[in-house]
Amino acid sequence: MSSVTRLGILTGGGDAPGLNAVIRAVVRSATQAGIECTGLEDSFDGLIDPVRSRRLAIKDVTGIHRLGGTILGTTNRGNPFAYPLTSADGSADYSVRCVENFHTLGLQALIVIGGDGTLAIAYDFQKLGIPIVGVPKTIDNDIPSTTMTFGFDSAVGFATDAVDRLHSTAHAHHRIMVVEVMGRYTGWIALYAGLAGGADAVLIPEIRFDLEKVAASVRRRDQHGARSSIVVVAEGAAPVGGTRSVVAAGDAGHVERLGGVGAHVAEQLETLTGKEARYVVLGHLQRGGSPSAYDRVLATRFGCHAVDVVQAGRSGVMVALQSPDIVTVPLADVVGRTRFVPLDGDLVRTARDLGMCLGD
Numbered sequence: 001m002s003s004v005t006r007l008g009i010l011t012g013g014g015d016a017p018g019l020n021a022v023i024r025a026v027v028r029s030a031t032q033a034g035i036e037c038t039g040l041e042d043s044f045d046g047l048i049d050p051v052r053s054r055r056l057a058i059k060d061v062t063g064i065h066r067l068g069g070t071i072l073g074t075t076n077r078g079n080p081f082a083y084p085l086t087s088a089d090g091s092a093d094y095s096v097r098c099v100e101n102f103h104t105l106g107l108q109a110l111i112v113i114g115g116d117g118t119l120a121i122a123y124d125f126q127k128l129g130i131p132i133v134g135v136p137k138t139i140d141n142d143i144p145s146t147t148m149t150f151g152f153d154s155a156v157g158f159a160t161d162a163v164d165r166l167h168s169t170a171h172a173h174h175r176i177m178v179v180e181v182m183g184r185y186t187g188w189i190a191l192y193a194g195l196a197g198g199a200d201a202v203l204i205p206e207i208r209f210d211l212e213k214v215a216a217s218v219r220r221r222d223q224h225g226a227r228s229s230i231v232v233v234a235e236g237a238a239p240v241g242g243t244r245s246v247v248a249a250g251d252a253g254h255v256e257r258l259g260g261v262g263a264h265v266a267e268q269l270e271t272l273t274g275k276e277a278r279y280v281v282l283g284h285l286q287r288g289g290s291p292s293a294y295d296r297v298l299a300t301r302f303g304c305h306a307v308d309v310v311q312a313g314r315s316g317v318m319v320a321l322q323s324p325d326i327v328t329v330p331l332a333d334v335v336g337r338t339r340f341v342p343l344d345g346d347l348v349r350t351a352r353d354l355g356m357c358l359g360d
Contacts, residue, residue, distance in 0.1 A: 008107040012043035012118030016151025017291030018299035021065035025303025042073040047098035131315035141188040146320035150299040163197025170228035176277035180262030183234030190234040201357035205236035209359025215272035217357035
């Protein structure tokens with residue numbers, strides 16, 4: 001068993017419903033095991049500036065599992081290995097300072113809650129000697145080795161509700177309604193929300209779309225008496241021979257900001273079909289609000305299991321859902337990889353069986 005008596009915890013990357021539920025589970029579980037918890041504010045910034053840390057007791061996390069966002073804040077500066085290019089003390093980056101401050105704070109292990117980018121940074125710190133246990137978080141559901149990530153169910157629930165609401169207005173006005181959802185590299189949210197909400201077409205990053213084929217699908221629906229069509233498109237979807245829609249270029253340590261594909265799809269479909277088309281961008285609404293019951297339970301299971309891993313003296317791993325169990329997988333097997341929607345899998349096959357157009 002481990003002799004860890006002081007544990008650090010941080011949240012990184014984009015916020016997702018369920019982050020606070022993980023924090024609560026870690027603090028409650030660790031405290032009952034006699035382990036003191038230190039919350040690091042604004043992701044790894046809390047290691048760059050150790051004053052941005054605070055003791056977390058059970059009273060500090062009571063009831064927070066119901067809240068969206070994160071009480072610790074999330075990424076501000078970004079990657080300590082890349083920001084700044086030259087730090088004030090002359091070193092190439094802030095990673096050495098982070099390691100030093102980890103020990104200055106008296107920490108013996110660090111639980112890192114985040115997505116692919118945050119877990120990659122955590123893995124780099126593991127290689128520098130900081131014992132790391134990762135907890136997978138992303139509404140995109142694109143982290144490998146886990147059946148599902150918390151935040152995804154909440155995001156899909158919101159997107160499905162939006163699709164449900166748009167059916168009535170689309171039908172009343174004989175319109176095409178295009179719903180742009182999150183999904184930079186993968187189409188998990190788009191496909192789940194499209195299937196749950198009864199969309200007529202779903203466009204995902206894994207399949208390059210041909211809008212003429214989508215338009216042909218709309219025309220066939222009209223011939224069979226349909227008054228409207230709903231198209232769900234992931235923000236990272238791209239046309240055949242084209243590129244993803246970008247609203248802002250990336251810079252050092254940051255990826256490009258996507259957006260605009262919904263508007264493009266609506267404009268082109270209106271031209272190709274002669275039907276009025278409107279678009280809605282759900283954007284950060286998908287990240288906000290209280291987590292669903294499923295996400296609260298999954299996040300709580302992740303948090304408790306992460307503490308169990310620390311107590312067992314293990315590190316360099318990520319907790320994961322491999323239904324029905326919570327297991328651990330090596331961080332080395334996770335970082336740098338993406339869990340795409342399998343095109344030969346049941347999800348895509350179900351969509352095709354229903355006659356849903358995927359743009360190919």
